[in-house]
Structures are given as structure tokens and as C-alpha cells.
Amino acid sequence: MAFGKGHHLHLIDGSAFIFRAYHALPPLTRKSDGLPVGAVSGFCNMLQKYVQDNHGPDAPTHVAVIFDKGSHTFRNEMYPEYKANREAMPEDLRPQIPLTRQATEAFNIACKEMEGYEADDIIATLSCRARDAGGRVTIISSDKDLMQLVGGGVEMFDAMKNNRIGVEGVEAKFGVGPERVVDVQALAGDSVDNVPGAPGIGVKTAALLINEFGDLETLLDRAEEIPQPKRRQTLLDNREQIELSKRLVQLDCETPLEFTLDDLEVREPDPERLMTFLAEMEFRTLTKRIAEALQVEPPAIPEPATQEAGEGPAPEWPGIDPDAYERISDMKALDSWIRLIRHQGYVAVDTETTSLNEMQADLVGICLAIQPGQACYIPLGHKDGSADDLFGSDALLEGQLPLQDVLDALKPVLEDEAILKIGQNMKYDAKVLARYGLTVAPFDDTMLMSYALYSGVHGHGMDTLSERYLNHTPIPIKDLLGTGKSAITFDKVAIDDAVKYAAEDADITLRLWLTFKPQLHRHQATTVYETLERPLSPVLAQMERHGIxxxxxxxxxxxxxxxxxxxxxxxxxxxxxxxxxxxxxxxxxxxxxxxxxxxxxxxxxxxxxxxxxxxxxxxxxxxxxxxxxxxxxxxxxxxxxxxxxxxxxxxxxxxxxxHTSYVQTGANTGRLASTDPNLQNIPVRTEEGRRIREAFIAEPGNTLVSLDYSQIELRILAHIADLPALKQAFREGQDIHAMTASEMFDVPMDDMTPEIRRRAKAINFGVIYGISGFGLARNLRIPRAEAQAFIDRYFERFPGIRAYMDNTVAFAKEHGYVQTLFGRRIHTPEIAAKGPRAGFAKRAAINAPIQGTAADIIRRAMIRMPDAIADQPAKMLLQVHDELIFEVEAGAEDALIDAARSVMEGAADPAVKLDVPLVVDAGQGSNWAEAH
DNA sequence: CCTGTCACG
DNA sequence: GACGTACGTGACAGGG
CATH class of the missing domain: 1.20.1060.10 (Taq DNA Polymerase; Chain T, domain 4)
Known part of the structure; x- marks a missing residue:
């Protein structure tokens, strides 16, 4: 039956899919030959999602993916500059374009393109024909240039936002109905496609004019009647350019197609063909997922013969197989594992417990991994999960070694200096084991390695890392524990299930370590990892265990x-x-x-x-x-x-x-995050809120002492941006905001008023945040123009700031990251983005080296602190970004302040010689309100 | 589970 | 030219 009433055509904007996939994904390459395939992978993911989402009652009867072909179209004949400002296609995307065609065909979806025509014109022609035949059309795209096609059974669908766009959607965007969209576009022009339009007229104004005059032709004919002189003149002067613009944006419904609507009928995928393609691309996860959806066996994907500098799993490793792990239930087996560990010199360790709160968590089991695929689980505290009476469930299950025997056997291993213990978030395991009298040293932590390597690129949880670097999705803990009210604790999990889950975690951790270890050097992250990450972890563990x-x-x-x-x-x-x-x-x-x-x-x-x-x-x-x-x-x-x-x-x-928990990898800049509870946002700014700090107290006979860096970020700014006036002021111990105000507003220091100083202070902070006129205006509640004038003035008086901002953004664009004075890299993948995201990324890039260097400095102080105050009756309890809080025996306050202050003020040395002094203020009292 | 709001540096 | 914008976090309540 020929396409007509009752039929529903889906038209997918293929180029949009490709670019979205390209920008959303990191530059993946095919393991065997390094062929870039990130965009293809994303493209396949999107097609798969599309197929999955579209086989319900409203499923399409016909579907096609439409691509652009060639860069020269009939529009370039009319206007050579059309799309001339487009950046060249990235080098690593070009070879992927033909692969996306192959992918479409592998999914058995019609794939159409025509030399000399844009995808939009093919989409337009097909839409018109389908509509005229009485069918429905959905265009899967969010491209505003396609909005002129909406109406009469034609809709758009934004797959990203999961959003249907009908006539109202178009009206919301353009202020006119679909049939007048080209008129508005002709006036407003389009910087992306380099359509000139009428200078000085945007979408808002264009819609106003079109709505008033009815259509573009009438408007141009009656332009004399426009009351605003500037607008009138613009339209009169640019008539030809506007008419040209309209021809450029008007889509062509008469594209000579070499196929018919009936050729686009939906076809079932051919599993074999699809699997073959995905396997050729070496998409392991995706192949598995789609095989599951199609209910077929996934093909084996051969591992490449050599492991090159790639970031993926090594070829010789066996696959991750939860059934391959060993359950330890006698001491003989444990002893033989310990011999293997001693022989090898390293082991991945993971503990399973009853709670995420390490202070409450009871040990349920320990797992060890020594080689990829070679891992074991030692169940210790499993109870009968099925027993629902209050008494029966307390009994330990059979077949578990006595806890103390196992701890005694493992203690020499965990504490042996010659055996490296590897963990993912080792702070957690170390805190739990510490409650059983065990120390874990030396250790490596894959979470911290990931953070040192890839801050800003992705998260550092085990699931993320496993999927990304091992192409493997770990067994979700939800599968074992359930969720919500009915969730059980790990001690109620059946031992056989626990073996699979727990040993898999250790196996994954070991594989991640083997992956990251060589990368640290390649990415010059070793120093950061060794001096700022790894040594901090036990310090935080100790602080958390002390609590306040x-x-x-x-x-x-x-x-x-x-x-x-x-x-x-x-x-x-x-x-x-x-x-x-x-x-x-x-x-x-x-x-x-x-x-x-x-x-x-x-x-x-x-x-x-x-x-x-x-x-x-x-x-x-x-x-x-x-x-x-x-x-x-x-x-x-x-x-x-x-x-x-x-x-x-x-x-x-x-x-x-x-007992708070510090997340060492919580903030991209190197700052810590505090959770459960967050003790880094206890109120202080209002009188009423500040009183909450009175509840944080010292034990009887003790004092709380607080030491905080004075203006640390501004000092770092003065150093990094090389601002002589600011540096001088800091050296002389001047009031820095007053000094800034005096310099900017030409007010002598002696005549300074609080209001002028307040403004300068806001500007000083604004600079740290990547200042904008808008932001400063909002902060100071002054007109934007005035704020901008302040900023201009500031740049004039402190020219180093401009240079710092420009240089930092340029560096981020070139390298994809910025760095702190101590070499911590903060990746800025969004810096290449277009639109408002670019602004965010720029400001974040400007802020990161400053905030990050301050974070590095206090980390260095914290790492040195335990040794520096070892002989004092004092404990470090909390960190609040630029402040450390201690509890110290009464009478020993001054000694503690002397020692801690000297560590903090000297924390940059000897790695970095700052041009400005670091100054630390101290306070003390019986509670935090007094101490601060 | 997402959004808005608001606490901190 | 239009549009939206200060940087970094975490917790809670409401509402679908």
C-alpha cells in the first residue's frame, strides 16, 4: 500500500546526531588500530535508544536518517558566503562520517543523502510529500531551521530534551507561526549559517514587525510606515539582502529525489548484520546491550594483540566473570592466598560492611584480588537473611572463618611495608579496619589516581571508572540489597551472591590500578597524586574518626x-x-x-x-x-x-x-567536600545562624582553636597574575580592599568610606570568579553599565588581570585543562563549547587555578600537620576550605597556634616560592562561635 | 528523581 | 545583535 493516511514518517536529522555524539563523548579510539570511533559509538547509542523508544502504539511506519552530502549546495550559488564561517570539521570526526552511514544501514534504517543538497531540503521535500499524501511526520531534530515545516500533521521532536515541538513550540521560539518562520529568519539572519538578515534586527523585533504587517513582502513594500527611524532605514537600505536571506533559509520542497516514501518503510533489524558491524567497531558494552535487547548471543570481540598507549583494558586479561571467583572458607585456602600476595608484593583489597557510615559499619567480609580475574571473598559476618524472627537472624551462617583468626592472619599483610594494598576509596576501608585494630599501609587508591589524572573529565566512582576504562558494568549493589525501605544490609546477603559482587569489586579495582599506574607518569600526574592526594587520605581518615x-x-x-x-x-x-x-x-x-x-x-x-x-x-x-x-x-x-x-x-x-565525611575527589578544583553532615556550610553570616556554632564544643578541659588563611585567594591572584601593586600591599600588610578602592576611585586611603571599600571588595572577589558586568551589577545592585565601567577601570589599573584571564582561557583552549601552581590539572572540556556554556567554562577556567592553588596549599598544610603537632595534646578536627579547627588541652593553646600557624604559613614551601606572604589568623574558645 | 532554595568558602 | 552569565560545593523540601 502506498504511503498515505494512517502512515507515520520519522525523519532523523543525521548530522545533528553525529555532532551531538561527537561533542558529548571523549575521543574514543578503536583498540586494534586507533581509528577514532567516539562519534560512531555515540551515534549508535542514540539510534539504539531511538529504536527502543519507538516500537509502541505510536510507532512510525516509515523512517529514514537524512545526512548532508558535500559542502557546496545551490545556496552557495546564490550567496558564496553561506555557512562560510563554519569551522572546519575536526580531523578525528572526518573518518567517522562514512561509518555513521554504515551504522544506519546496520540498524536496517533507510539512509538518504544527495550531492548538492542539504539534509534539511531532503527532510523538507519528504515532509511535504508525506503531508500531501495525508500521513503524519515527525522530524527528529531541534534545528530551528526546520521549524518552518511544522504544521498540518508535521511535528518536530527534540530527542535531547525529550520534547515535542508543534505549532505552539514554534510560536514560542519565533513569535510567529511556522508559515512565517522564514520571514522572521530572513530579517533576523543567522550567525551560525552566516545568513546576513537585516542588521540590528533580531528574532524579537522581526516577529514584532511580521505580526504587524502580516508577511515579509508586505513589510518590505510598506517599510516607509515603520515609526522607528532606525528600523525603517535598515529595512529600506537592506531590502535585497533580506530577500536573499529569505531565499537562503527557505527550504526546498522540490528536491529531485531518487526514491519514494514507500522505500522508507520500517524494517526489522537484521541481528547478524548489526552485530557484525558493532563487533567490527569493537564496541563491547554496546554490543552486549543490543544483543540483549535483540535476544541474540553477542559475538566475541577479539582483544587487540598489543596494549599500546591506549587507556582501555589490557588485551591479555580475561573477561570479568563473577562465577570465576573463589570463596574462602578454611584457613588453608587463606594461607595459600597470603603466600601468593607476599610473592607478588601487591594486592587489591575491598571490605564489605553493614553500613556506608564507617563509624557504624561492621565488617561482613573481605575480598582480595591479585591478578585480573583472580579474586577471592572471605565471608566473616553473614547472617541468615531469610530468618524473619528476631532471634534466629543473629546467628552467623555456617562455612565462615572466625573473624579474629582472619584478621590475625591478614594483619601482617595489611601492615607489611613491602606489600602494596590497592583500594578504590581506601579511606573507607581503612577507617573500618582501623576500628578492628588494623592499619593499612602502604596503599594506592584508584579513586585518587583517577582524580589526579582526570579531574573535570568524569566522576571517579567505581562504576564510572569500570565502564569507562574496562568496558564493564559492575553488578549494581541494588541487585543485592534492594532499595528504599525494604533494603537489607550486606550481612543478610547470601554468601554465594556476595562472592560474585565483592570479588568483582576487588578484581575491577586491581584492573583499574594496572590501567592508571602507567598513566600517572604519561599525564604528569604523579607528583600531584603522590604529594597531594595519597598522603592526605589517612589524615582525613584520622580527622573523621576524631569527629567534633x-x-x-x-x-x-x-x-x-x-x-x-x-x-x-x-x-x-x-x-x-x-x-x-x-x-x-x-x-x-x-x-x-x-x-x-x-x-x-x-x-x-x-x-x-x-x-x-x-x-x-x-x-x-x-x-x-x-x-x-x-x-x-x-x-x-x-x-x-x-x-x-x-x-x-x-x-x-x-x-x-x-563525624563528617570528606570527599577528597568531590570538587574539580582540588577542594574537599564535606558530607553526612556537611560541616563546611555551618552558618556564620547572620547573627542568628552563627549561634549554631555554639553547639560545636570542646571536651571539658579543652579548647577549640581555629586558624584561617587571610585573603588566600587574593594573595594567590596577586602572585599568579603578577600584580605589583597588590603584591606590595600584601607585603606591607595593608587593607587590600581599601587599597584597591583607593587605586580605582582615586580616593586617598585616609578618606576611604565603607561604601567605596565595599565596591572594591566585590570587584576583587568578582575577578576571582571570572568577572562579568552582569554578575558584578547583580552583586552590587547597580546598573550594568556602571558595573562594566568599574571593571574597565579595574583592568586599566591592574593590567595583569586582563592578561591573566586571557592567557588562562587561551591555555585552556589549547590544552583542554588549566593547572594550579602545584601542577594539579583541572580539565575544562566545555571550553570548546558554543553558546552560554562557553561563558561558564571560561569563568570556571579562570577561577580554577586560583581556587585550586589555595586548595593545594591547605592540603599541604594538613598533610604536614600530624607530624608537626605530634608532641602536642591537640587534634586536627575540621577543614573548611581556608580554615582548620583543632581541639587542644587547655593551657596548650598558644603552643598549638604557634606550631600550626607556622605549618600553614609555610605550606607552599619549598615547592613554590610565593611573591606574597601567607598570613594565618587564629582564634580560640570553648565553642566554634568563639573560636572563629 | 528533579528543581528551587539557601547554607558555606 | 541577542541572550544569558559571577567560582566551588551539599542538604532539604516540594512535587511529579
Missing amino acids: KVDREVLSRMSNAFAQKMAGLEAEIHELAGRSFNVGSPKQLGEILFDEMGLEGGKKGKTGAYATGADVLEDLATEHELPARVLDWRQLSKLKSTYTDALQDHIDPDTGRV
Whole structure:
């Protein structure tokens, strides 16, 4: 039956798929010959997802992937500059283009292109024909140039955003219906395709004009009637250029096609052909996944003969097979493993426990791996998971070695200086084992290796690393434990299942270590790993185990006080609103403010809800009472729920202290992150919030001491950007913000006012963040032009800043990363992006060396600290980016401050000689509020 | 699970 | 020219 009513044609914009795949994925190469295949891999993934998502009731009857062919089209005949500003295709993408055609055919999807025509024209022609035949069309693309085709049964679908675009979608984008889109584009032009349009007219203005005059021809004929002189002149002067632009953007529905709609009928994939192609590309994970979907056996993909400098798994390794692992249930077997380990000199270690909280976690089993594929699991604390009576489940299962025997046997191995212990996030295992009296040293940590190598490229969790470097998806822990309320703990997992999961983790860890170890040198990350990452881990473990004492009574009293105040505020708010509603719901609050009370300035975000952030409410607060009350309520709600309530739940029942966890790989810049609870965001800026710090106390007879770096990031900026005036000021111990203000605004230091100083301070911080006129304007609440004038002035007075910013961005573009003074590399893959993402990436690149160098410095101090204060009755408890908090016996405060300060102030030495001094301020008291 | 909001450096 | 933008984090509540 010929294509017609009841049929549904899908047209996939192939080029868009390719470019999206290319930019979304790292530059993968085929292992056997180094052929770049990243884009092909992404392309196949997207096709696979497409096929999977489209076999329901609304499945297409016809489908084709449409590609561009050749760069010279009939549009270049009209206008030689058409698309002339396009950057050349990246070298490693070019060879992948024909492969994407092959991929499409392998999926048994029609694949169409025509010399001299753009994909858009083929799509247009097919859409028109299908529509005229009475069928439906979905164009899978988000390209705005295709929006003119929408309507009359033609829709678009943005596969990225999972978003259908119909007539309303087009109207939202262009302000006119699909039939007038070309008119708007003709006026607005298009910088991407180098369509000139009318100078000074954008989409908004163009839509306004078209809506007023009906269409482009009428508008051009009656241009004299336009009231605004500038616009009128532009249109009169550029008539020809506008008409040319329209011809350029108008898609051609008359492309002479050599095939018909009926040739595009959906065909079942031929599994063999598809598998053969995927195997040829050596896509291991994808081949497996698609084989599963098609319910066929995946073909074996031969490993290449030699392992070159590639980052993937070595060829001689056996596949990861959970059934191949050994379960240890007698001492003889354990002893023979220990002999193997001693002989080899290294072993991957992983512990299984009952909790993610190392302070609470009980050991359930230990696994060891010595070679890829050679791993064992020693079950120690497994209980009967099926027993549901309260008493039966406490009994240990049969066939497990006594915990103490195993620990005694392993202790000499774990503590042997000649045996390297390898872990993924070893801090966790070390903390658990420490509670059983075991030290783990020396060690390597694959998570930290990944971080030193690839910060900013990808995450550093085991699943990510395994998928990326071993092409293997580990058994999800969910499969064993379940999720949510019904989740069980690891001790209730059947031993046979535990062997597979746990030993696999050790196997993967060992393989990752074998992969990363040689890469450290190749990527010049050895020093960072050896001096900034590995030695910090045990220091953090120790700090976390100490914890900090928190007074539950203080928090509880504050919670009650907050609750009372909130109830009062809530009543007032409901009164002012005229009805009761959930004050904590931004959605309901927005409706109250802007719909019911009719306040001005309501702006809806992308979800369609009104924005009710603090900045919005602050503006409204000048006019009305309600938003001011809501702000007060929000502050209290935050303090109560996040701090006074939640912190109480984090007090360890055994120690009476709060034990945070530092994520060493948490921030791309080298900073730490603190979780469960986050002790790096305890309030300090408001009086009310600061009082929460009174709950953080020293043990009786002890004092809390806080030492923090003064202006460390600005000092680093002065050094890195080589700003003589700033460096001089720091050397002389001047008020740096006042100095900046004096320099910028020509005010003598003696006449400085707080307001002028405040502005200079905001600019100083802005520079660290990759300053923009917009950002500074918002921060200072001044007009943008004024903010920009400040910035210009700043650059004039401190020319080194401009140079630093430009050089840093250029470096990032050339190398794909920026680095700190200590050689830490922070990768900036987004720096090549187009659009708003480029701005983000630039500012992040400017900020990273500054924030990262500061992070490196305090890390160095922390690493040296335990030895420096070893003879003092003091413990380091917390780090808050530029601050260290200690607990010290009363009477020993000054000695501790002397020692710790000298470590901190000298932390850059001897690796880096800073042109500015580092200065550390100290405070002390019985609680954190006093000490800070 | 995502979004908005807000706490810190 | 238009558009959207300060850097880095984590936790909580609401809502689909």
C-alpha cells in the first residue's frame, strides 16, 4: 500500500546526531588500530535508544536518517558566503562520517543523502510529500531551521530534551507561526549559517514587525510606515539582502529525489548484520546491550594483540566473570592466598560492611584480588537473611572463618611495608579496619589516581571508572540489597551472591590500578597524586574518626525556639495572604504573590513556576509585608531543618561526636567536600545562624582553636597574575580592599568610606570568579553599565588581570585543562563549547587555578600537620576550605597556634616560592562561635 | 528523581 | 545583535 493516511514518517536529522555524539563523548579510539570511533559509538547509542523508544502504539511506519552530502549546495550559488564561517570539521570526526552511514544501514534504517543538497531540503521535500499524501511526520531534530515545516500533521521532536515541538513550540521560539518562520529568519539572519538578515534586527523585533504587517513582502513594500527611524532605514537600505536571506533559509520542497516514501518503510533489524558491524567497531558494552535487547548471543570481540598507549583494558586479561571467583572458607585456602600476595608484593583489597557510615559499619567480609580475574571473598559476618524472627537472624551462617583468626592472619599483610594494598576509596576501608585494630599501609587508591589524572573529565566512582576504562558494568549493589525501605544490609546477603559482587569489586579495582599506574607518569600526574592526594587520605581518615563534640541540648533548645517563631510567622503570612497555604512551597507562594495578590515582577522559570528566590522576595519586600515575613520564615526553616534538627541525628551514639565525611575527589578544583553532615556550610553570616556554632564544643578541659588563611585567594591572584601593586600591599600588610578602592576611585586611603571599600571588595572577589558586568551589577545592585565601567577601570589599573584571564582561557583552549601552581590539572572540556556554556567554562577556567592553588596549599598544610603537632595534646578536627579547627588541652593553646600557624604559613614551601606572604589568623574558645 | 532554595568558602 | 552569565560545593523540601 502506498504511503498515505494512517502512515507515520520519522525523519532523523543525521548530522545533528553525529555532532551531538561527537561533542558529548571523549575521543574514543578503536583498540586494534586507533581509528577514532567516539562519534560512531555515540551515534549508535542514540539510534539504539531511538529504536527502543519507538516500537509502541505510536510507532512510525516509515523512517529514514537524512545526512548532508558535500559542502557546496545551490545556496552557495546564490550567496558564496553561506555557512562560510563554519569551522572546519575536526580531523578525528572526518573518518567517522562514512561509518555513521554504515551504522544506519546496520540498524536496517533507510539512509538518504544527495550531492548538492542539504539534509534539511531532503527532510523538507519528504515532509511535504508525506503531508500531501495525508500521513503524519515527525522530524527528529531541534534545528530551528526546520521549524518552518511544522504544521498540518508535521511535528518536530527534540530527542535531547525529550520534547515535542508543534505549532505552539514554534510560536514560542519565533513569535510567529511556522508559515512565517522564514520571514522572521530572513530579517533576523543567522550567525551560525552566516545568513546576513537585516542588521540590528533580531528574532524579537522581526516577529514584532511580521505580526504587524502580516508577511515579509508586505513589510518590505510598506517599510516607509515603520515609526522607528532606525528600523525603517535598515529595512529600506537592506531590502535585497533580506530577500536573499529569505531565499537562503527557505527550504526546498522540490528536491529531485531518487526514491519514494514507500522505500522508507520500517524494517526489522537484521541481528547478524548489526552485530557484525558493532563487533567490527569493537564496541563491547554496546554490543552486549543490543544483543540483549535483540535476544541474540553477542559475538566475541577479539582483544587487540598489543596494549599500546591506549587507556582501555589490557588485551591479555580475561573477561570479568563473577562465577570465576573463589570463596574462602578454611584457613588453608587463606594461607595459600597470603603466600601468593607476599610473592607478588601487591594486592587489591575491598571490605564489605553493614553500613556506608564507617563509624557504624561492621565488617561482613573481605575480598582480595591479585591478578585480573583472580579474586577471592572471605565471608566473616553473614547472617541468615531469610530468618524473619528476631532471634534466629543473629546467628552467623555456617562455612565462615572466625573473624579474629582472619584478621590475625591478614594483619601482617595489611601492615607489611613491602606489600602494596590497592583500594578504590581506601579511606573507607581503612577507617573500618582501623576500628578492628588494623592499619593499612602502604596503599594506592584508584579513586585518587583517577582524580589526579582526570579531574573535570568524569566522576571517579567505581562504576564510572569500570565502564569507562574496562568496558564493564559492575553488578549494581541494588541487585543485592534492594532499595528504599525494604533494603537489607550486606550481612543478610547470601554468601554465594556476595562472592560474585565483592570479588568483582576487588578484581575491577586491581584492573583499574594496572590501567592508571602507567598513566600517572604519561599525564604528569604523579607528583600531584603522590604529594597531594595519597598522603592526605589517612589524615582525613584520622580527622573523621576524631569527629567534633556537639551539644545536643543546645541544638534542641534552638530547634524549639525556631519552631515557635516559625509558627508565629506562618500565622502572620497566612493572615497577609488572606488564606492558608504551604509557606515552604515555592509554587504555592508564587501563586499567592503574583496571581492572587497581583504583585508585579512575577517571572516564570523553565518549569512554569514563578521564581521566588531571596533576590525576588527582597525586591518585593520594599512594597509588601508578606515577602519580608517569608524571608524570615525561610531563614528559620533552613536553620531548623538543615542544622538544629538534622545535626542532632548525626551525633554518633558511641562517641557523642559528629563525624563528617570528606570527599577528597568531590570538587574539580582540588577542594574537599564535606558530607553526612556537611560541616563546611555551618552558618556564620547572620547573627542568628552563627549561634549554631555554639553547639560545636570542646571536651571539658579543652579548647577549640581555629586558624584561617587571610585573603588566600587574593594573595594567590596577586602572585599568579603578577600584580605589583597588590603584591606590595600584601607585603606591607595593608587593607587590600581599601587599597584597591583607593587605586580605582582615586580616593586617598585616609578618606576611604565603607561604601567605596565595599565596591572594591566585590570587584576583587568578582575577578576571582571570572568577572562579568552582569554578575558584578547583580552583586552590587547597580546598573550594568556602571558595573562594566568599574571593571574597565579595574583592568586599566591592574593590567595583569586582563592578561591573566586571557592567557588562562587561551591555555585552556589549547590544552583542554588549566593547572594550579602545584601542577594539579583541572580539565575544562566545555571550553570548546558554543553558546552560554562557553561563558561558564571560561569563568570556571579562570577561577580554577586560583581556587585550586589555595586548595593545594591547605592540603599541604594538613598533610604536614600530624607530624608537626605530634608532641602536642591537640587534634586536627575540621577543614573548611581556608580554615582548620583543632581541639587542644587547655593551657596548650598558644603552643598549638604557634606550631600550626607556622605549618600553614609555610605550606607552599619549598615547592613554590610565593611573591606574597601567607598570613594565618587564629582564634580560640570553648565553642566554634568563639573560636572563629 | 528533579528543581528551587539557601547554607558555606 | 541577542541572550544569558559571577567560582566551588551539599542538604532539604516540594512535587511529579
